[in-house]
Amino acid sequence: MTDFSSVKGKVAIVTGASDGLGKAISQCYADNGMKVVISDINTDKGLQVVEGIKLAGGDATFFKADVSNEEEVKNLIDFTIETFGRLDGLVNNAGIAADNRPIHEYSTAEFDRLMSIDLRGVFLGTKYGVEGILKSKSSGGFIVNVASLAGILGNSSMGIYSSAKHGVVGLTKSAALDYAPYNITVNAICPGTFRTSIWGETPEEIVTQYAKIFSPSGRLGDPKEIGHLALFLASDLARYISGSAISIDAGSSAGKITPVQWAHPEILE
Numbered sequence: 001m002t003d004f005s006s007v008k009g010k011v012a013i014v015t016g017a018s019d020g021l022g023k024a025i026s027q028c029y030a031d032n033g034m035k036v037v038i039s040d041i042n043t044d045k046g047l048q049v050v051e052g053i054k055l056a057g058g059d060a061t062f063f064k065a066d067v068s069n070e071e072e073v074k075n076l077i078d079f080t081i082e083t084f085g086r087l088d089g090l091v092n093n094a095g096i097a098a099d100n101r102p103i104h105e106y107s108t109a110e111f112d113r114l115m116s117i118d119l120r121g122v123f124l125g126t127k128y129g130v131e132g133i134l135k136s137k138s139s140g141g142f143i144v145n146v147a148s149l150a151g152i153l154g155n156s157s158m159g160i161y162s163s164a165k166h167g168v169v170g171l172t173k174s175a176a177l178d179y180a181p182y183n184i185t186v187n188a189i190c191p192g193t194f195r196t197s198i199w200g201e202t203p204e205e206i207v208t209q210y211a212k213i214f215s216p217s218g219r220l221g222d223p224k225e226i227g228h229l230a231l232f233l234a235s236d237l238a239r240y241i242s243g244s245a246i247s248i249d250a251g252s253s254a255g256k257i258t259p260v261q262w263a264h265p266e267i268l269e
């Protein structure tokens with residue numbers, strides 16, 4: 001029987017894990033027997049995630065780190081190895097969005113800030129995470145980078161976000177080649193539209209409308225669905241998958257949608 005038991009006992013760090021997709025990935029990892037370091041800049045919410053995991057019988061701890069701060073990322077890796085004795089995998093999930101605007105309307109400071117978290121953060125996590133995995137002599141090391149549909153396709157009014165996420169995909173593919181000989185897989189997850197707090201103050205009806213227009217399925221993704229993909233990539237079932245940018249978007253990145261009229265709609269009745 002094929003199952004996910006190979007992840008049991010693996011030690012993983014998830015960044016941006018106090019909320020949204022990172023929280024869902026952490027819960028899925030812990031539910032399946034992994035030891036998880038929940039890392040985020042939001043301590044209160046991070047501790048709540050740890051508490052929830054422990055109540056459900058899982059093993060997790062919190063470490064505060066800003067992914068754009070080199071010293072803090074280094075400390076995060078050291079803390080993990082001191083606490084759990086090893087590191088098998090890292091999910092570079094922390095990221096921020098920007099207001100939707102054409103490129104000439106972004107300030108250089110906005111560009112630098114977004115890049116420092118969404119791209120530099122993934123570089124730092126990969127740099128120090130790989131060192132930790134190598135030192136741990138993990139037989140199933142993995143890096144999962146959370147990119148975006150905007151890391152595969154250009155996106156009007158999301159130019160700086162899309163630039164950072166394309167960078168994450170490039171870094172992922174290159175790192176996969178660097179570390180394949182050392183049995184560390186490196187993949188990117190490219191989510192379409194998921195219901196998380198990244199949407200900020202955007203009214204619910206606009207988010208729903210967005211999903212109807214931009215998701216072929218007509219619905220937003222459930223963060224748990226990202227957890228399932230991240231679990232697969234952490235497992236030994238996925239050891240031959242590396243350097244991939246895997247879309248999880250109900251087909252949004254597959255192509256253009258053109259209006260269609262069925263000749264036999266009665267088949268649906």
Ligand SMILES: NC(=O)c1ccc[n+]([C@@H]2O[C@H](COP(=O)([O-])OP(=O)(O)OC[C@H]3O[C@@H](n4cnc5c(N)ncnc54)[C@H](O)[C@@H]3O)[C@@H](O)[C@H]2O)c1
Binds near residue numbers: 096
């Ligand atoms: N939700 C979506 O529809 C969607 C779609 C595509 C890609 N993504 C990507 O998924 C990832 C997670 O997004 P989300 O929707 O869960 O967002 P979210 O806002 O719900 O959660 C992001 C978490 O990251 C933390 N964070 C922010 N800046 C940080 C920093 N500098 N260091 C450490 N932690 C930091 C926040 O405190 C928060 O807990 C991001 O990289 C985002 O770009 C999300």
